[in-house]
Amino acid sequence: MSKLLEFSGGDDFCPGGYVCPSPMDSILFLSLGHQVDVYFPSRKRSRINAPFVFSGEKVEEKKQASIEVLPDECLFEIFRRLPVGGQERSACAGVSKRWLMLLSSICRDELSTIKSGEASEPEEGGNATAMQIEPIKSDKKDGFVQSNVSEAETEVLDNKEGDGFLSRCLDGKKATDVRLAAIAVGTASRGGLGKLSIRGNNSFRGVTDSGLKAIGRGCPSLKALSLWDISTISDEGLFEVASGCHQLEKLDLCQCPGITDKSLMAIAKSCPNLASVTIESCLKIGNESLQALGKYCPNLKFITVKNCPLVGDQGIASLFSSAGNHLMKVKLQTLNISDMSLAVIGHYGEALTDLALINLQNINERGFWVMGSGLGLKKLRSLVITACQGVTDLGIEAVGKGCPNVKQLCLRKCTFLSDNGMVSFVKAAVSLESLQLEECHRISQAGFFGILVHSAGKLKALAFENCFGMKDLAFGVPALPPCNSLKSLSIRNCNGFGDASLAVLSRLCPNVVHLNLGGLNGVTDYGLLPFVQSCDAGLVKVNLSGCVNVSDKTISALAKLHGETLELLNLNGCGCVTDASLAAVADFCSVLRELDVSKSRVSDFGIAALAGGSAIQISLQILSLSGCVLASDKCLPYLHKLGNNLKGLNIQQCVGISHRGVDLLVERLWWCDILS
Template sequence: MSKIFEFSGHNEFFTGVPMYPSSKDSGPFLALHPHANAYFPPCKRARVSTPVVACEGLELKKKTTIEVLPDECLFEVFRRIHDGKERSACACTSKRWLMLLSTLRRDEIFSIKSIQPSEPKEMSDSSMKVDIKSDKNGLVQSTVAESKAAYQDAKVEGYLSRCLDGKKATDVRLAAIAVGTGNHGGLGKLSIRGNNSIRGVTDSGLKAIARGCPSLKALSLWNISSITDEGLCEIANECHLLEKLDLCHCPSITDKSLMAIAKSCPNLTSLTIESCSKIGNESLKAVGACCPNLKFVALKNCPLVGDQGIGSLFSTAGEVLTKVKLQTLNLSDMSLAVIGHYGVALTDLALTGLKNITERGFWVMGNGKGKGLQKLRCLSIIDCSGVSDLGIEAMGKGCPNLKQFSLRSCTFPSDNGLVAFAKAAGSLESLQLENCHRITQAGLFGILVHCGGKLKTLALENCMGIKDLAFECPLLSPCNSLRSLWIRNCPGFGDASLGILSKLCPKLVHVDFTGLHCITDDGLLNLVQSCEEGLVKVNLNGCVNLGDIAVSAIAKQHGETLEKLNLDGCGYVTDVSLEAIADHCSVLCELDVSKSRITNSGIVALANAVQLSLQILSLSGCAMVSNKTLPLLLKLGTSLVGLNIQNCPGISSSGVDSLVEKLWRCDVLS
């Protein structure tokens, strides 16, 4: 070995017989030069590999692979894979195989077209023996047991649901869903929300779902501009069990595909179309004529939908339609007339933003000939400038079974119309008024007096016309049916109105007076003392002039029934209120004293209450609560599932970390 290193310098070149009989034996010391019978130290590795030149008479052997087969041959191979797990495994091999498998229809799979058992339900274990036969092409037919499994798999209606949002919505994922769900019960519900800007969903992905998931019952497409009629028509051709279709912001879909859905999917029960600029009257006509099971229709912001479409829909499907929502459409009085005449099965109707409808349209709808809206139970009218007192009264008379009525952002209805409506609608149970500024104190009390004795819930919100006018109230019969009273953000509502309500509503259980700055302890005390049933939920959020007198009265008189109490923003509430709550409230679950004047002493009273078992406690913005309450909060935490201590400067970050660590079953907001 020492002779190897006997050369004198780096530049010396040695020729002669190789030192090692084989080049492999030289190891890392020396490298064989391809053109000289000499040795020299190895240089750096070449960046570009030189091509291998085959010697004369030497043939390079290529590995045989199934990838050399064209798609047609692979398709024939894949359709003979009857087992779903094996198909899924093949789909994981490459994107090419996945996309090929996604083009397979269920009826094209070889095992389904093979032997069909005559009586699969009565097939015994003895008949499930392996029976392998070869046909003329050498293809192996499936066993009787496999045929039975395939037969049952074809009968599956589909109970799986998948939802793709944003970047997850791609054709590859849809292809994987189409291949993978068939072996696990079949896809029943698919929702695609948003689109991938780089590799978004196209008609190819929807076609894969159509071919691989004939059990699809519900399809929702939201904010997808790349899907056209081609993809949706494939759904119509393959998914005949479709029951629910939801299209929102799909500008490339037209009447063509929706008409195909109507003709091929007779089980369609629910249709929602929103902001689809190319869908119009023709598709609605087809849906009404071809879908005998249609129950729900919602149309919003579709400029091509007009009176002709609504008229055709109700004239053909009016006997089955039960729920309809119409929003921001170019409709006239004619549409409401048709609804009033043909909507014999309607139970829920919502009309929003119909600017072209006048007073006459609502009057005609309420006075529809024949059965009209006899079954209507819920009516919602929002932002319709044409509604007036005359139209509201007509709706009350024409809908004898109406139980819920909501009127929002309508300018012209006044006290006269609402009182007339309350007299006519004898079955009314819930009335909600929002942004109706012509409603005054007289209208509010008139509704309670003439509601027919069935009104259970009354809600007023942002009604600026209500003023707290003091006047002598004659002896009026109380509304003993009213259980829930919501008066929110009506700045003119004060103690005088509460005094009258205390005489008219003795059976209140739920009270919500959010944002009423004018009510004080004296006004609320009258209402609290008049409630005979026992208050269960009380919301006084934003009532800045309420203090300990009213809260203590609520705790003492209704402590055995009170479950939820919200005192957020009641700046005059102190520890006195918490002590009363701790002494008298035995079933209280939720307590919110945010932005109040409570201190550590109030938390001590809550922690020492034996009968109290709070689940949610909010102390947000309580500046006088400090770290001294941490052991008390831990004691309360044995029953708490939610604790809010945001914006409490007296509680340090280390104290918050200690609470989060020890109250591991409680959600702590800090």
């Protein structure tokens, strides 16, 4: 072989001397078999991808220098000196998860004040210059960059403080620490993060204190924070929010068992702008938090405390004694408080405009009496009381006298309240405009008409629902003065209310424009028709769902008398309504927007008649035919004609309409939401 390598040969094979000047170059021979060796002289520079360098007989490994070999401490010092105002931080955050988390751990007061394009000032005699990093180019819109951080959508970063224009909501699996770090790093240049909502618990990689710390360090403009159903956070994360987010105005904590009074007290001390606080099902938050909120938050106006077993009279008393002069809206639900708390509210609630007391089982009649007698609720305008057994005639009368400016009253599940108490309240509360009673079974027709008579001509809305004490009148009623101020009347699922009571109402309520008689089985054409004829102002919204004894006679009269004002008509479950009603609606209801004839006797002919009305084709936006078994494929052309302006169509349980017909309708009315 050595002889062969020394052979010079002729010009026709390889001119110019030895085939291989150096014996080591014999590696360039390509072996094709046991008998043939062929040499191909290289015409291009060899491309070597392996990290080795051949030098003589020595083989050395080529070591590539990388910034990744630096410890976190060094990277931290580099990152905090990046120019403020450029895209360098966003570019670095897109390199890896490690870099992202390091950047998110830098507090605002640790950042250098270097601006983009400027040189850094030498530190301690040094001659350092600003580190310029070429930003990563990306085809993504909205400032997102391609990176190795698989879960983070790293946004363009500018470390100047924004005004809090951006909102972020993380639900379920999207709620992770990496995403929170990306939000903290990337929102500053686009107005700053103003609202953050985290809902749901990710059992695999959920939000922990590390994610909240990143928000606390990087989002000083945060104004609203909502944490719902998160069991993996504790006081440690909220401490960082309290330390860095001094502009916080709204805080919602719901089902966060790891949060205690310590962190909430820290937020109260560090966030003087706090105006709204909701604490729900937080088992470790108690009286100390409410005391701190009342003491350190002069702008606190709205507070909700629900299902917190550690909250008692001491916390409520401390809150109102300190913040009663600026608290405006308060909701207390399922708490272990007694009459003492209501006494404090009645005395110190000088600024209260809205008060909701729900499921407070330890409060008795004395508590409501003392609250009304405290004479501190002069500004109260809205009062909601639900499932409080202490509401009696004596207590509600005292509340009416102590709250002369109350305009809205809602009472639910007050089983000991009777007609005398309600009439006494209406007499005392001369400013009352809206009254809603639900599941108050001791209220009868006498109380109902007494409220109308003694409302001083100011009552605008009256609603009764599921009040089983309502029995239809079996005796004559003397002439009563009309309640001309009443605009909205709702009597739902009060089975005892029938034609006799409705006939009396027809003389008392001539100006009603919103009528809801849903679920009144005892109402027929005999009682409803006179009422419809007595409404002089023109009915706008009418709900007769479940009135199984109302027929076409009343509906046709309703369409003729109020067709120019009627915008909503609900006849769901009216089994006596047929095509004649739709024909009347098509002829007279020129401004009708919503029509529901579900589970009625409407057929293809009625739908055809409805489509024949040119005016209603323009105005009608929502049509429900659910459960109309008499409708078939023959009505599809008419539905298509109506559908030119429809936004919603319900044809569920229309067994006469085939699947092919539904598909054809969906294809033609692509702009309309169709339920099938």
